[in-house]
Amino acid sequence: MTKTEEGTVVGLIAGFYDVELTSGQRVRTRARGVFRQKKQKPAVGDHVEVQVDEKGTSYLVKILPRINRIGRPAVANVSHVLLVISAVQPDFSLQLLDRFLTFFSWQGVNVSIYLSKSDLISKEQLEKIKTDLAYYQKIGYPVFYEAQDVEKIIQTIKKGEIWTLAGQSGAGKSTLLNKLKKDANQLTGAISMSLNRGKHTTRQVQLFSLGEGFLADTPGFSSIDLTPIKLNELCNYFVEFKKASVKCKFRGCQHLKEPGCEVKLLLKEGKIKQSRYDDYLAMRTEISEGRIPEYLK
Ligand SMILES: Nc1nc2c(ncn2[C@@H]2O[C@H](COP(=O)(O)OP(=O)(O)OP(=O)(O)O)[C@@H](O)[C@H]2O)c(=O)[nH]1
Numbered sequence: 001m002t003k004t005e006e007g008t009v010v011g012l013i014a015g016f017y018d019v020e021l022t023s024g025q026r027v028r029t030r031a032r033g034v035f036r037q038k039k040q041k042p043a044v045g046d047h048v049e050v051q052v053d054e055k056g057t058s059y060l061v062k063i064l065p066r067i068n069r070i071g072r073p074a075v076a077n078v079s080h081v082l083l084v085i086s087a088v089q090p091d092f093s094l095q096l097l098d099r100f101l102t103f104f105s106w107q108g109v110n111v112s113i114y115l116s117k118s119d120l121i122s123k124e125q126l127e128k129i130k131t132d133l134a135y136y137q138k139i140g141y142p143v144f145y146e147a148q149d150v151e152k153i154i155q156t157i158k159k160g161e162i163w164t165l166a167g168q169s170g171a172g173k174s175t176l177l178n179k180l181k182k183d184a185n186q187l188t189g190a191i192s193m194s195l196n197r198g199k200h201t202t203r204q205v206q207l208f209s210l211g212e213g214f215l216a217d218t219p220g221f222s223s224i225d226l227t228p229i230k231l232n233e234l235c236n237y238f239v240e241f242k243k244a245s246v247k248c249k250f251r252g253c254q255h256l257k258e259p260g261c262e263v264k265l266l267l268k269e270g271k272i273k274q275s276r277y278d279d280y281l282a283m284r285t286e287i288s289e290g291r292i293p294e295y296l297k
Pocket residue numbers: 116117118119120146167168169170171172173174175176219222
């Protein structure tokens with residue numbers, strides 16, 4: 001007798017898919033040929049159905065609907081990004097932060113911010129950055145600071161959530177990943193690399209259990225492309241603009257020179273951060289010119 005169970009793909013290896021079943025058990029499955037005909041390829045993070053036959057062999061038989069499939073290497077159903085922003089080396093940059101936040105807002109993914117390398121700056125510099133980040137906390141982005149907060153990060157990962165790391169090259173993603181992994185209740189041992197030698201090495205990604213959910217063990221984003229965003233939709237991805245916009249006089253207000261604009265009013269009152277508004281304008285220009293700033297590549 002065969003039985004069907006649901007689970008999450010946590011790793012791909014030489015044609016096999018490692019699946020963590022809802023029971024918590026992990027099985028190594030083969031995909032049924034039907035996927036190849038349909039040109040469907042399960043990705044890490046996919047919610048799937050697994051059938052176990054009477055001999056105990058597991059088959060991946062169905063991919064359940066995906067929320068998204070993002071990053072390189074690709075992870076499906078990403079619900080949260082842990083965005084690593086460095087205090088220095090590379091320099092702290094609100095411009096960069098805003099672009100990352102806008103990108104993930106567009107992708108429909110929640111973001112938490114992690115500040116790295118604060119040990120390399122002065123107390124005064126750190127206070128300045130903390131003041132900036134307090135604004136982001138206020139508009140809804142959780143902010144974490146270095147070592148003492150690793151445990152707190154883990155506690156915020158809720159049941160079944162799939163998290164991935166993002167941030168500029170050199171920001172400290174791998175360093176944070178190692179810290180998190182040390183604290184993780186790692187269930188599986190490393191899968192033999194000898195199985196994994198292909199014609200050319202493709203970047204692999206695996207999910208490991210962290211908190212009540214999963215974290216991708218390979219940082220997924222170091223560069224982002226905002227140019228596919230529609231110009232008149234950009235304002236929707238600035239969360240506090242979006243919230244204020246219900247009070248703008250005109251529907252679809254772009255918060256430029258329209259009369260009765262709530263965003264401009266809050267900006268004038270200092271309740272919306274000037275640098276956010278400036279970045280909004282700069283990004284409008286970048287999108288309309290189809291230009292990707294050098295530091296985002
Ligand atoms: N002092 C200090 N150094 C750090 C911290 N985080 C990262 N570093 C150092 O910064 C450098 C870059 O860190 P990585 O973790 O490799 O950065 P990454 O984001 O994974 O970089 P890419 O692989 O290029 O995307 C390394 O030399 C780290 O040791 C930190 O919190 N404090």
